Amino acid sequence: GENVEQHPSTLSVQEGDSAVIKCTYSDSASNYFPWYKQELGKRPQLIIDIRSNVGEKKDQRIAVTLNKTAKHFSLHITETQPEDSAVYFCAAPSNTGNQFYFGTGTSLTVIP
Amino acid sequence: DTEVTQTPKHLVMGMTNKKSLKCEQHMGHRAMYWYKQKAKKPPELMFVYSYEKLSINESVPSRFSPECPNSSLLNLHLHALQPEDSALYLCASSQEPGAEETQYFGPGTRLLVL
Numbered sequence: 001g002e003n004v005e006q007h008p009s010t011l012s013v014q015e016g017d018s019a020v021i022k023c024t025y026s027d028s029a030s031n032y033f034p035w036y037k038q039e040l041g042k043r044p045q046l047i048i049d050i051r052s053n054v055g056e057k058k059d060q061r062i063a064v065t066l067n068k069t070a071k072h073f074s075l076h077i078t079e080t081q082p083e084d085s086a087v088y089f090c091a092a093p094s095n096t097g098n099q100f101y102f103g104t105g106t107s108l109t110v111i112p
Numbered sequence: 113d114t115e116v117t118q119t120p121k122h123l124v125m126g127m128t129n130k131k132s133l134k135c136e137q138h139m140g141h142r143a144m145y146w147y148k149q150k151a152k153k154p155p156e157l158m159f160v161y162s163y164e165k166l167s168i169n170e171s172v173p174s175r176f177s178p179e180c181p182n183s184s185l186l187n188l189h190l191h192a193l194q195p196e197d198s199a200l201y202l203c204a205s206s207q208e209p210g211a212e213e214t215q216y217f218g219p220g221t222r223l224l225v226l
Contacts, residue, residue: 030211034214043219051212094211097211097212098168098209099168104153105152105153
């Protein structure tokens, strides 16, 4: 299966600061990279995704960058707020292209 | 309807019980998924249904039996489970099968096996 590494596993930031989470993948044929946010006791929810034909995508305070050469993609959250506290998962397609695998998750805490 | 729904929200069962988890979507999605999620871990894929046919079984023990009665419904039948099967069971769906399709998750069923 796909090997998706995610770092860091935990991240604490002060409210208003930025947070960056990084993922690396192994299959160079991968073309779609979603990010999910999962609040405690809730379902994973897609917050942003990127396809390999672009290097960056932004949606208000959230952005994702993709470096296909280096096989890594990152989630950037600016002006963090307490409600951004959650576990964030990246995902990348399997080498068969039939499914995607999740990273190990990053627990983000935004301190008011 | 733009959501995936799951019932029940919580389930407690003994190791000799038979129970079923249900998942429903009315978005016209043709792929549906079952995931298992343990605390502080990512979701792990169990089964994928593409156009109502089982397309992926990730070597799941036979005590878990999926069923797709129609394009909107997905069931997971449980029998003779073990305590280590206690977890959050998530259903998801996507417009089409494949790894480049966005998956939308249901709220999950939190299962406790005693």
